[in-house]
Amino acid sequence: MIGRILRGAGGSYLVLAGDTELSCSLRGRIKQGEGSIAVGDRVEVEQLEDGSCRIDAVLPRHSVLSRRSFAKRKEQVLAANVDQVAAVVAVVRPDPDPFLLDRLLAVAELNDLSSFIICNKSDLSDSESLPDLLQPYADAGYEVLQVSAKSGTGMDALRERLEGRITVLAGSSGVGKSSLVNTLVPGLDLRVGDVGERSGRGKHTTTAGLLIPLGGDTFLADTPGVQNFEPAALEPGELPAVFREFRPYLDSCRFADCRHRDEPGCAVRDAVENNQISARRHESYLALLETAERASRPWNRQGP
């Protein structure tokens, strides 16, 4: 039978097949280790004579969400068959971290995944308009859903946005990811509030990847380790197009290989000066550019 990996570690995997959750081992032939099997993977499961279940094969993926960890310098697949990334921020407590937001959106673009922004804790704001910080994203064409896991505001629209897809929920600790999941899946009871991404304890910590079924083909993925969430295999040249609002200007720079930093005749920087591109987004771009340049230097490419 065919099922989907909900979570797994150390050779034991939880697979959803139909309405049943099966605890499965992995056939020895399938390569174990980072990246070879991930939450979201569709797998072929066989029931053995002793009643236990074994994953016999991993079906081809239509997409992956991966990151590169700087410490390990290799790509790690966080989730397979992902359809979209929801970057979660809070109106306040904590204040939105725009650099993390930009990194998450960049990771989505580089993995060819669509993305949108969830602005949670709208109950803590007196105003119905977007926080100033998020306006540039709406202007660039990102959908921003204002919701409150606490009061329920906007949750129907969110549910609709998730329907029939695998969505990765990503964002800093404390923005309310677990609370959103709990509101969407009554009875699940993910731990809220005190669970840091580094504390690898307790059955519902978000340390390992976790896929949560919302019924039918709808799934949410709660992702670990956003602190070092970096785009995988980032080439400096592909970075400008990742910033959607840069795109209309990219053909107008004087130099074809313009990196939009300090080159003369740069249309992107002109647009920043004319307030057509947010200076803050451009700053994020420069920070990511440096990361990409560092990573693409040949002497940084060696090693495991």
Ligand SMILES: Nc1nc2c(ncn2[C@@H]2O[C@H](COP(=O)(O)OP(=O)(O)O)[C@@H](O)[C@H]2O)c(=O)[nH]1
């Ligand atoms: N006021 C308010 N607080 C919220 C909301 N969602 C979550 N919280 C609180 O924010 C804190 C962090 O929530 P949690 O779901 O653990 O965030 P996570 O780290 O992203 O999973 C908890 O104290 C929640 O009760 C919301 O919509 N409104």
Ligand SMILES: [Mg+2]
């Ligand atoms: Mg959480």
Ligand SMILES: [Zn+2]
């Ligand atoms: Zn330029």
